[in-house]
Amino acid sequence: MNTMLRKSVLGIAGLAFTGGVFAGPIAAHADAAPVQGTKPVAVSVQGAQSHIDLNGEQTANAKAIIAATKKAGLPERAAVISIATSLQESKLENLGHLGDRNDHDSLGLFQQRPSSGWGTPEQITDPEYSTLAFLKGLKQVDGWQDMPLTEAAQTVQVSAYPDAYAQWEQQAADIVAHNWNS
Numbered sequence: 001m002n003t004m005l006r007k008s009v010l011g012i013a014g015l016a017f018t019g020g021v022f023a024g025p026i027a028a029h030a031d032a033a034p035v036q037g038t039k040p041v042a043v044s045v046q047g048a049q050s051h052i053d054l055n056g057e058q059t060a061n062a063k064a065i066i067a068a069t070k071k072a073g074l075p076e077r078a079a080v081i082s083i084a085t086s087l088q089e090s091k092l093e094n095l096g097h098l099g100d101r102n103d104h105d106s107l108g109l110f111q112q113r114p115s116s117g118w119g120t121p122e123q124i125t126d127p128e129y130s131t132l133a134f135l136k137g138l139k140q141v142d143g144w145q146d147m148p149l150t151e152a153a154q155t156v157q158v159s160a161y162p163d164a165y166a167q168w169e170q171q172a173a174d175i176v177a178h179n180w181n182s
Contacts, residue, residue, distance in 0.1 A: 045169050046163075047163070047167060049168070050167040050171070052087070052171070061086070061109055063179055063182075064127035064128060065082045065086060065127065066176060067128070068131035068132050069135060071132070074135060076180055078144075080169065080176050081153055082134055082138075085153040085157060086109040086110055089111040089157070090111055093109070095108060096125060107121055107125055108126075108130045109131070110133075111157075112134070118130075118133055119133060137155075150162065150164075150169075153165035
């Protein structure tokens with residue numbers, strides 16, 4: 001199915017309820033370095049990796065994403081994709097309206113848009129709701145489990161910068177490895 005058709009079909013579905021649309025590239029394979037006392041989460045890192053030091057609020061948001069992923073019955077890989085996406089979209093900060101710096105009406109951890117059917121502003125700024133909405137979109141992507149992270153994230157998010165998610169994969173994998181069993 002070509003990209004334009006996929007965007008049209010899934011964009012309409014996303015307006016009806018939370019969901020997403022498609023696009024994305026390919027990555028090489030590598031394993032995440034294990035965090036002491038945990039098993040490594042396999043990742044397919046593409047390109048140079050970015051890293052930020054997390055404050056308490058960002059760490060709490062990462063843990064909320066992990067808890068929502070578990071609630072949805074999805075594996076660690078879904079949490080890695082979700083956290084990497086949130087790192088790119090908001091640096092794991094639950095953003096409200098940013099005025100002139102805002103991208104349209106994007107809000108929350110994933111910069112989801114009420115006008116695109118992701119939910120109300122109150123819902124989108126709830127970490128559990130926004131994560132479950134993102135994961136619902138992810139589950140609609142055939143083969144997301146085996147896709148490069150940036151392709152899976154872009155398929156749901158439809159960003160103007162589709163390759164940007166890849167830079168957060170290692171940090172996201174480390175966060176999940178460190179917090180999945182806590």
